[in-house]
Structures are given as structure tokens and as C-alpha cells.
Amino acid sequence: MMKPKRKNPILRTRQATLPPHGRSRVALGMTAGAATGQFELQVCEVCKAVQYPPREACHRCLSDQLTWRPQSGDGELISETVSRSSQELYYRERQPWRFGMVRLAAGPIVVVHVHADCPPAPAAVRVEAILDRAGLPALVAMPQGKSDLGTDLHLREMTCDPRHRKILVTDAKSAAGQAVVHAMVAAGADLIWAGCAEPWKQPPGFSAIANLPNVTVMPLDVTDTGSVTELAGEIGAKVDILINTADYHRTFGISARQGVETAQTEMDINYFGLLRLAQAFGPVLRARAADGAANAVAWVNLLSVYALSNFPPHGTYSASQAAALSLAQCLRAEMRPAGIRVINVFAGPINDEWNQLMLPPKLEPAALAKAIVTALQGSVEDAFPGDIAQDWLARWRKDPKTLERELTTATVAGG
Amino acid sequence: MSDAPPAAASASIGYDDVVIAAPVTVPYQRFSINGAHWFLARAVAEIIQRTGIAKSSIDGLCVASFTLAPDTAVGLTQHLDMTLRWLDHIPMGGVSGIVALRRAARAVQCGDAEIVACIAGDTNQVDTFRQSTARFSQFAQDAVYPYGAGGPNISFAFLTAYYMRTYGARPEDFGKLCVAQRRNALKFPFALFKKPLTLEDYLASRMISDPIRLFDCVMPCAGAEGFLVMRRAQAERYGLPYARILGTIERHNAFPEDPVQFRAGWALDRDALYRQASIGPENIDLLQTYDDYPVINMLQFEDLGFCDKGEAPDFVRRHDFHVGGSFPFNTSGGQLSVGQAGAAGGFLGLVEGIRQITGTALGAAVANARHAMVSGFGMINYDRGLCSGATIIAAP
Numbered sequence: 001m002m003k004p005k006r007k008n009p010i011l012r013t014r015q016a017t018l019p020p021h022g023r024s025r026v027a028l029g030m031t032a033g034a035a036t037g038q039f040e041l042q043v044c045e046v047c048k049a050v051q052y053p054p055r056e057a058c059h060r061c062l063s064d065q066l067t068w069r070p071q072s073g074d075g076e077l078i079s080e081t082v083s084r085s086s087q088e089l090y091y092r093e094r095q096p097w098r099f100g101m102v103r104l105a106a107g108p109i110v111v112v113h114v115h116a117d118c119p120p121a122p123a124a125v126r127v128e129a130i131l132d133r134a135g136l137p138a139l140v141a142m143p144q145g146k147s148d149l150g151t152d153l154h155l156r157e158m159t160c161d162p163r164h165r166k167i168l169v170t171d172a173k174s175a176a177g178q179a180v181v182h183a184m185v186a187a188g189a190d191l192i193w194a195g196c197a198e199p200w201k202q203p204p205g206f207s208a209i210a211n212l213p214n215v216t217v218m219p220l221d222v223t224d225t226g227s228v229t230e231l232a233g234e235i236g237a238k239v240d241i242l243i244n245t246a247d248y249h250r251t252f253g254i255s256a257r258q259g260v261e262t263a264q265t266e267m268d269i270n271y272f273g274l275l276r277l278a279q280a281f282g283p284v285l286r287a288r289a290a291d292g293a294a295n296a297v298a299w300v301n302l303l304s305v306y307a308l309s310n311f312p313p314h315g316t317y318s319a320s321q322a323a324a325l326s327l328a329q330c331l332r333a334e335m336r337p338a339g340i341r342v343i344n345v346f347a348g349p350i351n352d353e354w355n356q357l358m359l360p361p362k363l364e365p366a367a368l369a370k371a372i373v374t375a376l377q378g379s380v381e382d383a384f385p386g387d388i389a390q391d392w393l394a395r396w397r398k399d400p401k402t403l404e405r406e407l408t409t410a411t412v413a414g415g
Numbered sequence: 416m417s418d419a420p421p422a423a424a425s426a427s428i429g430y431d432d433v434v435i436a437a438p439v440t441v442p443y444q445r446f447s448i449n450g451a452h453w454f455l456a457r458a459v460a461e462i463i464q465r466t467g468i469a470k471s472s473i474d475g476l477c478v479a480s481f482t483l484a485p486d487t488a489v490g491l492t493q494h495l496d497m498t499l500r501w502l503d504h505i506p507m508g509g510v511s512g513i514v515a516l517r518r519a520a521r522a523v524q525c526g527d528a529e530i531v532a533c534i535a536g537d538t539n540q541v542d543t544f545r546q547s548t549a550r551f552s553q554f555a556q557d558a559v560y561p562y563g564a565g566g567p568n569i570s571f572a573f574l575t576a577y578y579m580r581t582y583g584a585r586p587e588d589f590g591k592l593c594v595a596q597r598r599n600a601l602k603f604p605f606a607l608f609k610k611p612l613t614l615e616d617y618l619a620s621r622m623i624s625d626p627i628r629l630f631d632c633v634m635p636c637a638g639a640e641g642f643l644v645m646r647r648a649q650a651e652r653y654g655l656p657y658a659r660i661l662g663t664i665e666r667h668n669a670f671p672e673d674p675v676q677f678r679a680g681w682a683l684d685r686d687a688l689y690r691q692a693s694i695g696p697e698n699i700d701l702l703q704t705y706d707d708y709p710v711i712n713m714l715q716f717e718d719l720g721f722c723d724k725g726e727a728p729d730f731v732r733r734h735d736f737h738v739g740g741s742f743p744f745n746t747s748g749g750q751l752s753v754g755q756a757g758a759a760g761g762f763l764g765l766v767e768g769i770r771q772i773t774g775t776a777l778g779a780a781v782a783n784a785r786h787a788m789v790s791g792f793g794m795i796n797y798d799r800g801l802c803s804g805a806t807i808i809a810a811p
Contacts, residue, residue, distance in 0.1 A: 020549060020561045027557035053558035053797060079580075079675050081572030082625045087545040088564035099562050101573050101798060103674045109798050111562050111569075121576070138561060 003164050003190070004293035016289035016338040017090040021134040026054040029068050034129040034137035035382045040068040041108065052108035073127035075104040077141055080114055080121045090133070097154055102127055102141050110139050116152045117143040130158050130379035133339035135332070149379060160298035160341055160376045163188035165240035170195040170220060170277060175352040175365040176302060177245040178205050183369035184243075185212055187377075190294070193235055195220035195246070197227075222246045222273030223265075232280035237288065242281055243300040243372065246273045249354040251412070253315025263316040270320035271327060274301065278331050289338035298341045300372055301328045305346040305389040308396045309403050313412045332381070343375050348388025357412045361387045427663075427691060432647040433520045434657035435808060437466050438769040440605050440777075443638035443754045447538050451482040452494050454536035454756075458641035459495055462532055466643065466653055475501035475528030475644075477519050479511035479535035479758035481547055501528035509705045509793030510665065511535055511761035512640070513804030517663045519644035530649060536639025537757025544635040547757075554797035565624050567707070568632060570795045572624040575710040577675040579626060584728040586626065589709035590617035592744075593630050593751055595736035596706065600748020602738075603778035607636055607754040630751070633707045638756030640766045647811075656773035658808040661786070662691030665804035673799075679792060680803035681718035689720070692786075692807040696720045699807070700784040701771055702742070703764030705792040706749040711800070715790050719805060738779035746771055747778055764789045765806070772810050785810050 007013075026042075033040030042051050044058035045065035057064050080100035086092050100114040102125060110127060118125050118141055125141040130149065132138040140155060149155040167184050171177045172194030184192050192215045196206075199219060210217045218235065221227040222244075248269035250262050281299075288296035306314060307321035325344065332342035349355040351362040363386035371385030384393045395403040439461040441454050455478065463470055476499050478488035486494070488504035501522050505511040512535065519531035537543075548566035550556055563569050578584055594614050600606035612630065620629040643655075650657040664687060666680025689695050696719065704715040713727035721742075722730040734742040747753055747767040750760045768787035770776045790805035 020556075020564050022549060022556050022560070024553050024557050027553075053554040079573040079577040081569055081576060081627070082622070083563040083565045083569055083572075084621070084625075085568065085623045086564045087548065087566060091564050097563055099565075099569055101675060109674060111559050111798065113562060121580075132561070134561075136561065 007292050013288060014290040017093060018134040018337070018339050019090045019132045019136070019138075020088055021136055023136060024054070026056055029054055030129060030137040033068060033070065034131050035380060036384070037129075037378055037380045039071045039073045039127060039129040039139070041071050041106070042066040043069040050104075050106040050108060052110050071104070071106055071127075073104070075102040075110070075125060075127055077101070077114065077118060077121040077123045077125045078103050094154055100141055112139040112141045113155060114141045115143060115147060115149070115155060117147050119143070131341070131381055132158055135336050135341065135381070148377070150377060158379045160241060160343070162241060162373065162376050164190050164294050165297070166191045166193075166238050166294070167241045167243060168193045168195065168235065168239045168281075170222060170242070170244045171246040172196060172209055172217070173201075173203050173206050174245060174247065176247070176347075176350055176368055178209055179365035179369035180243055180245055180372060181209050181212070181215060183366070183373050185214055187373045189214060191216065193218045193239070195231075197221040222276055223268045225276050228276040228280045232284065236281050236284040239281060239285065240288075240294055240296050241298045241300065241376065242277065242285065243302070244274060244277055245302045246270075247302060249314070249317050251314055251317075251354070251357075253312045263319070266317055266320040267323065271323040274324050274327055274331075278327070282331065282334065285340050286335060286338035289340050296340060298343055298376060299331065299335060300343045300345060300376070302368075302372075303328070303344050303346050305348050305384065305392045307346060308392060309400060309407055311407055312410055341381055343381050343383065345372055345375060345383045345385065346389050346393070348386040348392070359412075363388070426687065429662075429691060430520050430660040431524055433524050433644060434647045434650050434659055435516060435642055435644055435769055436650045436655040436657040436773070437462050437641075437643040438766040438775070439465060439641045440766060441536060441639035442605050443607050443636045443756050445539070445607060445634070445636050445754070446541055447637035448540065449538055449637070451480045451536060451538045452486070452491065454538060454637060454639035455480065455483070455491060455534050456495055458534040458536055458639040459532060462641055462643060466655055468530060468643070468653055470497060473497065473530050473532050474499055475519060475522055475531030477503040477505060477515040477531060477533040479505045479507065479515060479761060480537050481508070481757045482537045482543060501531065507761065507793050507802050508758055509707065509761040509800070510791035510802040510804040511758050511793065512763075512765040513663060513761075513789065513791040513806050514665055514802075515762075516644065516660065516765065516806055517665060517804070520660055520663070523644050523646060529645060531644045532641060533644060533762075534639060534641040535758040535762040537637060537759060539635050539637040539757070552794075552796045555795070558797060567795050568624040568627055570798060571708045571710065572627045573798070574676050575626050575631075575708065578677055578710050578713065581677065582725040582728060584710070584713060586618060586628070587614065588713075588728045588731045589631060590614045591731055592706075592709050592712055592736060593617050595740070596745045596749045597752045598737045599746050599779060600752030603747040603753065605638070605777070606748045606752050607634060608748070608752045627708060631708045633750040633755035633760070636754035636756050638754065638759050640756070640759045640762035642762075642766055642769055656775055657811065658769050658772040658787075659811060661694065661807040661809050662688045663804070663806040664688045665802070668801045669803065676799035677714065678718050678724065679714060679800060681715065681790065681805055685718060685720050685805070688805055688807065694786060694807065698786050699788045700743065701746055701768070701781045701787050702744050703768045703787065703789040704745060704749070705761070705764065705790060706745055706751050707755060707760065709751070711792055715792070719788065719790060738781055743781045746776070746781060761791050761793060764791070768808055772808055
């Protein structure tokens with residue numbers, strides 16, 4: 001992708017349009033897989049038939065025991081068309097657009113977006129599930145072998161690639177924040193604003209960030225509404241991707257630490273910080289969602305996987321993460337009409353000072369940052385980087401109650 | 416996957432002296448500010464006015480409409496103040512005319528009703544077509560409309576591209592049918608397209624969804640069609656020209672294993688249709704097909720036995736399809752030249768067929784027309800049309 005030209009300031013900023021978003025409840029079942037980059041279809045538990053479009057019953061044996069299961073996506077593009085006349089604005093603004101029918105090796109016929117690199121029908125392809133700009137699951141035929149969405153003119157818009165974009169990292173001082181800044185530079189970001197609270201404290205590594213050519217350090221204290229509003233006034237209309245790395249993490253649950261002050265600070269940064277940022281930056285991001293090729297596209301929340309279920313040794317922190325997750329869901333709903341994607345990154349314990357007593361495996365800050373870049377370059381809205389996060393996700397998906405019970409006996413080293 | 420291969424239709428009994436009469440059309444309009452109820456009311460009024468049959472003598476009603484919501488046929492009975500002892504609603508789009516005839520004929524034959532009015536009509540307001548394609552079916556809403564929002568253009572582009580690749584049909588072949596239909600339409604008073612169409616015009620028309628061109632697409636419009644089903648004695652009592660019903664078929668969701676639709680239910684049922692009618696394809700004097708889009712005409716030529724599978728392109732090259740030609744076809748111009756008034760599109764061919772057989776053609780008449788075949792096709796639920804049907808009607 002070429003670096004986008006500067007916009008003509010006398011032209012009105014275009015308003016965002018979205019692909020059609022009507023779906024039945026059964027069709028929404030594909031979202032859970034697509035949200036993390038998995039292509040899943042309904043599989044009958046009784047007769048093993050794989051089916052699409054989604055149904056309320058197995059098309060073969062009429063059982064209602066249907067489970068969404070991962071698919072290889074291997075199939076044949078059996079027919080295709082280039083649509084040049086859509087009824088909906090989203091496609092009218094982007095036509096011509098290539099569509100196809102794929103017969104999956106697993107059986108079903110699927111209607112798909114066709115990546116430009118796919119050979120003409122008939123051709124072997126691989127079907128993947130993505131999230132479209134309406135945040136809804138959609139199927140894409142990809143060429144065999146290595147390929148990514150970013151090399152297709154239309155499908156690139158299903159991603160939030162940081163290349164050539166302007167990015168705000170709300171806390172660039174933490175180990176994770178520093179790693180994210182470095183990763184965004186490496187991913188080709190045009191400009192990175194590195195948020196810095198309490199500038200009199202300069203942690204190791206931060207001066208190196210401040211000296212990077214595309215990085216500008218900006219004062220930002222997410223506990224201070226004035227600070228957040230002031231920064232939004234200064235740079236809000238230029239931010240394409242906001243990555244909220246602000247995090248306050250202390251150990252202990254209820255009885256090992258008296259008083260509520262620490263818990264209040266956790267909430268003030270992890271929950272109210274997100275709320276302040278969302279109120280100040282959310283509307284202006286929405287307004288710029290169709291602003292050319294380097295439009296506003298994404299909001300990333302760095303959360304802990306403890307948001308899913310309370311980790312009692314870090315109990316009040318877990319509660320603040322659960323609050324942040326809930327608010328992120330609200331933010332996602334409010335950003336959706338503009339097609340701004342809200343990506344939640346659920347990290348396992350990061351290898352930083354506040355997780356010193358956690359046993360390995362721990363998530364290296366650089367690995368976390370890489371996961372954020374990968375999420376932005378792809379088409380997902382939930383990412384669970386690292387072994388611990390993946391383990392929690394599997395347990396939580398299987399049965400949240402069992403996970404809760406398992407965690408009642410959780411301890412940390414020396415804890 | 417089905418448990419067993421689909422069985423050919425078993426023999427149905429005939430229709431005795433049940434006849435079809437009183438073909439009416441409520442003039443088509445590109446857009447209308449009236450509702451579907453207006454068009455359906457006009458259809459009933461037109462039937463009453465043309466036949467002299469009192470509204471109170473109509474004791475059966477069969478309705479097809481996409482835009483009648485929130486009403487169904489039930490609401491229409493009170494809307495039109497009709498007291499009925501037989502009522503049906505046929506939500507089957509392009510096959511609704513054939514199916515309405517089948518249902519109504521059996522009702523009359525079995526004595527459940529004496530005179531059944533079959534009507535189909537829809538309004539077309541400025542945004543009607545987009546709204547109806549966006550919510551056409553659950554599968555369409557979930558798994559087709561989000562991909563391009565092109566409505567049926569995209570689905571038929573898949574079928575057409577596949578058919579062209581597999582059987583060697585060329586754009587000129589589709590164009591020849593469109594041109595012939597337009598020539599027929601120039602004499603039909605209700606056709607919305609009144610300008611001659613040449614093959615050059617067709618080939619030069621813009622691509623809508625490759626390989627579908629503008630002139631492959633029907634134009635959505637508002638309008639209504641209707642006819643009556645009754646016993647011959649009734650028709651004679653009212654002095655109505657009528658056609659006999661020699662045979663009918665319908666089929667839904669045929670050949671679900673075909674990856675891309677290249678045939679439909681007619682292929683399963685045509686032998687039964689010809690057997691019931693006691694004639695063969697060589698006896699058919701005119702054919703009215705469901706022509707939304709031209710490739711579906713080719714499927715019908717093949718599946719209804721006028722040529723073998725894959726030979727329709729050659730069949731098209733060998734024949735002349737206008738009213739006076741070697742194969743009179745879609746003699747009023749079909750939906751491609753008259754317009755598609757929603758569910759009335761499923762009645763258009765049947766109403767025209769009755770007119771041709773009863774010597775009451777409004778446009779050009781096929782000379783000595785004794786047997787008309789009318790076929791219907793409808794409801795692109797997901798990746799293919801699910802409903803197919805056909806009938807053979809004959810002069811008395």
C-alpha cells in the first residue's frame with residue numbers, strides 16, 4: 001500500500017457506510033470463531049453433517065444438536081461474479097467487487113468474498129472467516145498458500161493495518177507500552193503519540209522511545225479528565241488507532257489488603273481511564289471512520305485475561321478488568337455504526353515487575369505487542385496472546401463455572 | 416443429503432372439466448404510491464367487470480404478493496369484503512401462477528369452491544425492491560445479501576457464469592432471446608419497455624454483475640394479474656372464453672446435491688406432465704417461461720424436453736422466438752420486456768397463455784394456437800431457485 005496522499009481540506013470528510021448487518025440469531029453463531037480468526041461451521045453431533053447457511057436443525061437428520069466447529073476451509077471456487085451495481089451504499093462506494101461460490105471439501109456451498117489473488121473459477125481456494133466493517137462474520141476465499149487480506153483492495157478495509165496510520169499509545173512508559181510503541185514503529189506507523197503520565201518518573205527504556213523518529217511524547221494522565229480532554233483537543237482529530245495500554249496492577253484480593261484506596265486507583269485507571277478516553281476520543285474517531293485510506297479504524301484495549309473470571313490472588317485488579325471489559329463491550333456497540341473496530345487483547349500475566357511472583361509461562365511484552373500488530377493486520381476483535389491466556393480461554397469457553405471453581409484454589413508463588 | 420434419489424412424480428388424476436378463464440392485467444407502473452391491496456383490488460374489480468360475475472359469486476380466492484404485509488390473504492377478504500369458503504396464499508414468487516392454478520383447480524374439481532379468483536400483485540415504491548431483497552429469506556439475509564447486496568443479480572450471475580462455462584452458451588445466445596421478447600413486447604399494450612432492442616444494444620449494455628448485463632435483468636415494477644378457475648359449464652353460462660387444463664406439475668428444492676444450479680424440478684416431472692396431458696413437446700404451439708434471467712429460459716428449454724441438457728444454446732441458435740417464428744416464446748415480451756410486478760411475474764406467462772389459447776391476445780397472436788405450455792420458477796432462497804412448476808393448457 002502506498003502512503004496515502006494528504007486530504008483536500010476543503011472537501012467534506014466522508015461519512016462511514018457499512019455492509020448490510022441484518023442476521024438471524026443462528027447466523028450470529030459464526031461470530032465467536034470469526035472474532036478470534038477461526039472459521040467455524042455448524043456440525044451435527046448426531047450424524048456429523050457439516051452445514052451452511054446456519055440452521056436451527058441439522059439439514060440431514062433434523063437433530064438440533066448443532067455445535068460450531070473449526071473448519072479447514074479447503075474448497076473449490078465453482079463460480080464467481082464481479083458485482084458492479086449494488087443496492088447498498090457500502091458496496092456502491094466500492095464496486096466493482098468480486099464474489100464467488102465455493103464448494104467446501106466438508107460439503108456445504110458458501111457464498112464468499114473472493115481475494116484478488118485467487119485464480120478464476122474453477123480453482124482451489126481456502127475459505128476463512130473474517131469480521132466485516134459492520135463487525136459481523138463474513139467468509140472470504142483466499143488463494144492457496146500464503147496470502148493476507150492486506151493485498152486485496154477491498155479486503156484490506158476489513159483490517160486495521162497500522163501501516164501509514166497515526167497511533168496513540170495511552171501509556172508508553174510501562175514495559176507493555178514501550179513494546180507496543182516499538183512494534184508500531186516496526187509495523188510502519190506514520191506517527192505515534194506516546195502518552196506519558198507523571199513525566200518526572202522516567203523508567204528504563206523510555207528515553208529511547210522518546211528519541212525514535214516517528215514518536216512524539218505527549219502528556220496524558222488517564223485519571224485526569226482535563227488531561228484527557230486537552231490531548232483529545234490537540235490530536236484527537238488525527239488519531240487513526242488508539243491503543244489503551246494504561247494499566248494499574250497491584251496484587252491481593254479482599255482481606256490481604258485493608259482499605260479501598262488501591263482498588264480505587266485500579267478502577268480509576270483501568271475502568272474510569274477507559275471511560276474518560278472513550279468519551280474524549282470516541283466521537284472524533286467515529287467521525288473520521290471514512291476519512292480516506294488512512295482513516296480512523298480501531299480502538300485497542302489491553303486487558304488482562306482475569307477480566308473473564310476473577311483471579312483471587314489479584315482479586316481487586318481482576319474486578320477492575322471485568323469492569324473495563326464490560327465498558328469495552330459498550331464502546332464496541334457505540335463505535336460499530338462507524339465501523340470502528342474495538343479489539344480487546346486479553347493478556348495472560350505479562351513478564352513485568354507486578355507479576356514477579358507469578359510462575360512461568362509469562363507473556364513477554366514484545367510478544368504482547370506483536371499480538372496487537374497481528375490483530376490489527378488481520379480481521380479479529382478478540383486476541384488471547386500467550387499460553388496462559390489460551391489456557392484460560394479454552395477453560396472459560398468450555399465452562400465458566402468450572403473455571404471459577406478451579407480459580408478458588410489459585411495461588412501465586414509465596415502467596 | 417437425501418436418503419434416496421428423488422423419485423419421478425407418480426401419476427396424478429386429470430382435471431376433468433375444470434377450466435381457466437378471465438385473464439386480466441392491472442397496468443404496470445415503474446413506481447406506485449399505492450399499496451399492494453390497491454393492485455389486488457383492481458385485479459378483482461377487473462375480473463368482475465370483464466366477466467359480469469358478481470363479487471358474491473366468487474367463493475374461492477388465491478393470492479400471491481410480496482408486499483401485502485402485514486396482511487395475508489386473510490386480511491384481504493375483509494379489505495375487499497369477500498365472503499369465501501376457500502382461501503389460499505401462495506408465497507412462491509415466480510411459480511405462484513402455476514401453483515395457484517393447481518390448488519384452485521383441485522378445489523373446484525372437488526367441490527370445495529365453484530369460482531376461484533387467482534390474483535397476484537405487488538406495489539413497487541421507490542425503496543421496495545431493496546427492502547424485499549434484503550429480507551427475502553433467512554438464508555438470503557444471512558449468507559447472500561451481506562455479500563454485495565446485489566439481490567438476485569449476484570445469485571444469477573453465479574448460475575449464468577457456470578452455465579456458460581459448462582455448456583458454451585454465449586452472450587449472443589442470451590441476447591437473441593431478449594431481442595425476440597422485446598420484439599413481441601412492442602405489440603403488447605402493458606409492456607413497460609416500448610423501444611426496439613437490437614443485439615448490438617444488448618451486447619453494449621453495461622455489466623451489472625458479470626456476466627449479467629443490464630438487459631438480462633427484469634425491471635421491478637408495480638402491477639397485478641389474475642384469472643378465474645371454474646367448471647366449463649360455469650364458463651359457458653357466463654359466456655367466457657376458456658382453456659382446458661391438460662396437466663400440471665410442481666416441485667420444490669429439487670437436486671439439492673447439484674453444486675451450482677444447472678437444472679430444476681421440471682427435469683424430474685416433465686415426463687409426468689406430458690403423460691398427464693397426453694401430448695409431447697412437439698405439440699406445444701407456444702411456450703411461456705419464467706424469464707428472470709435469460710439463462711433460466713435455457714434451463715427450461717432443456718428440462719421441459721425441447722432439447723437435451725446442454726443443448727439450449729444450439730436450440731436458441733436454430734430457432735426464431737418471436738410470435739410468428741419457429742418457436743413462439745414469451746409472446747407478451749415476458750418479464751424482461753413487460754416488467755416484473757413482484758409476484759405477478761409468476762402469473763404473467765399464464766395470463767398470456769390463456770389469452771393466446773382463447774384467441775384474446777392483446778398483442779401479437781400465435782396462429783392456430785392449440786396448446787400452450789407455461790412454466791414457473793421461483794424463490795432464490797440461498798444459492799438457487801427452489802420452486803419449479805409447469806402446466807399445459809389447451810383450447811376447448
